[in-house]
Amino acid sequence: MPLDTGDYFLSAANPLANVDQRDLERLAMRLFERPDVRAARARAEIMWRRVTDRLMPADQMALFDDHVSDYCFKCTLVAANTDANHPRILRVYSEGGQWFGHKVPGAKWGGDNPNNTYRIIPVAAGGRYELTGQRQVEPSTYVTFQLVSNSTTSATLASLEQLDMEIDEDGRYRLTLDDMPAGKRRNHLQMPAGTLYLFIRDSMGDWERQQPDALQVRRLDPPTRPPLTEDELAATAIRNILSDVFYAYYAQRLFFNGPQMMTPPEGAGSVGGLVTQQGSLGHFTLREDEAVIITANAAGATYRDIVLHDLWLRSLPNRDRQISLTNAQMAPDADGRFTYVLSMADPGVHNWLNPCGLHDVLVLHRWQGFPDPDAEAPSIESRKVALARLEEALPPAVAKVTPRQRQAQIARRQAAYDRRFAVD
CATH class of the missing domain: 2.60.120.1600 (Jelly Rolls)
Incomplete structure (x- = not known):
């Protein structure tokens, strides 16, 4: 990974092992155990149970607690990386795992693809951002960049496929995001009002050799406020946990119709x-x-x-x-x-x-x-x-x-x- 990264990447072989991922997972786990977030989790469990406990077979209800945990931690993990003034990169929608000296809970939901690496970066209209990427020696088969406007990352505002971008011979590329039209810039996304995240999918056909892109992000213009506090992030997690139930349930029902x-x-x-x-x-x-x-x-x-x-x-x-x-x-x-x-x-x-x-x-x-x-x-x-x-x-x-x-x-x-x- 020939990015000029300093101490950001914590593994020579795995670009997902980085400072942002480690610190945001730890932050999300702290938020997840706060009393106010735990209360929201209990309310979400009631909401889910009231629309499913008579519909689901017994072997599926045996998975209910795991489902609620995955769903609620997904909502909390997304909330932990909400600060568009101080953007960081976070893998989401993943099976749980042990690394960095901690055991991160699962966050699977919504038809997650285990062959994808999903990452989110908080961005907002009015800001100017630069994403620097490095394709790996064995790169992902297919990579997309989407601007989304909601916490479920299901409302796409704009999309760019990596195969349409300019990439240097060494695999380096630079993607810019701001309020201006792309014009002749192939590696640019114009952010409309309401943009919440840049959502990145690396689809890996060959797990044994391929790795997702190494990514770093920076805001080019000065931030408009200090970093969000944990109280503010917890409030977002609570809102996500309670409001996202409706879309998550809708997504489930698509398969039943x-x-x-x-x-x-x-x-x-x-x-x-x-x-x-x-x-x-x-x-x-x-x-x-x-x-x-x-x-x-x-x-x-x-x-x-x-x-x-x-x-x-x-x-x-x-x-x-x-x-x-x-x-x-x-x-x-x-x-x-x-x-x-x-x-x-x-x-x-x-x-x-x-x-x-x-x-x-x-x-x-x-x-x-x-x-x-x-x-x-x-x-x-x-x-x-x-x-x-x-x-x-x-x-x-x-x-x-x-x-x-x-x-x-x-x-x-x-x-x-x-x-x-x-x-x-």
Whole structure:
């Protein structure tokens, strides 16, 4: 990482291990345990329970406490990095982990993609900002920068894809943000009134080699006030915890409004997703003796993945079980399409999706980045079959694995996942 960073980065190999991340996580954990924030958490738990406890199956209600904790810490973590006068960079919407000498709680919610690194930077119209980035030796497959206007980062005001930016031969780039139009500046975002965050997604197809960009931010004009106090940040956390329930519940219900099949691909921007993304949603109820076969095309997309979520719309535990596959992890069929099998037991198919013992799961398939305008459009199909008849129902030449190969697949997954919390 050849940025002139001084003591900012705390790891030579992991750009996410930096001073901002360490200090903001510690701040968020302090806020999370304040009596006033804990009271808001208790109110949010009541709000969630009143609209779900008679709807959710027992195995999903067993996850209720974890869901509420993830949701409330997500709200608190976002609130901790709210100061646009003194901007910092923070990874959000992540599974919990142990690093920096502390154990950070989970913050999964809203259909989080475990193959993404999500980061937020507080910015505001009227300010002038500069983001300096460094692509890694093995960079992310797909990176986007969005200006958003709410605490759920679901209301996009403007968007810029990294593939449209000017990047130096050594991987360095500079993105500017202010009130002025971009004009001929390719690396610029104009901030309209109401801008709250710059929201950055690094999508990593290959966990074993790729790393997200190394980023630093600075405000170019003088701040208009001293840093926000912890009392002010706690008030924002409380507001987020209580008000974001409504959008979070709406996002969950998107998956329930349809038959048990993958929906036709469509843009995600209208419901708070990435505006340049095509996605397909599914909700499946599985018995022990059933399987779901899902087959999709590549559509020339730069980045693709498929991810399983619980009914709270949190990605399933991702380190030790194959609950997701990216374009670098999935194996193609003989015809170039990609077939996945969702089943309670391992069917020996390379592209198996493990529901972690849950009989109801939500599925999200994404296509991102379409450099070839002549490529075929995204397509997907799904059907439920008896597990005993799976073999005859599969398309020809679906890739298989032995138990030993599955163990190796999971071992690679674990080692790659652990890089996300590495400090060395």
